[in-house]
Amino acid sequence: MTGPREKMSGASEGAGPPPPQVRELEEAYDTTLENFMAALDLRDVETFGHSKTVARYSHVLAESCGVCDPATLENIRRGASCTTRARWPSPTPS
Secondary structure: OOOHHHHHHOOOOOOOOOOHHHHHHHHHHHHHHHHHHHHHHHHOHHHOOHHHHHHHHHHHHHHHOOOOOHHHHHHHHHHHHOOOHHHOOOOOOO
8 A cells, every 4th residue: 555655756565764854754744734733722722722622532542453554653643643633623604
């Protein structure tokens, strides 16, 4: 199965580490996601840290279900960080 990293780099599974450009892009994506979740935490103090908690539990649950591929675990963590859609700001109708 080919994932986003392999599609971007043109590499196949087990072909070694991704090129530096892919790592930089992933780091930028992770930083953006973390900053967005931190902004939501500051906006809604009643659920502070909820996104990180959901991501952590999802990662642990995936591992306990036998998921061991690091890229898959990272994608699960990223996706779980975004699950709290109700907390995302939405435009107010004028």
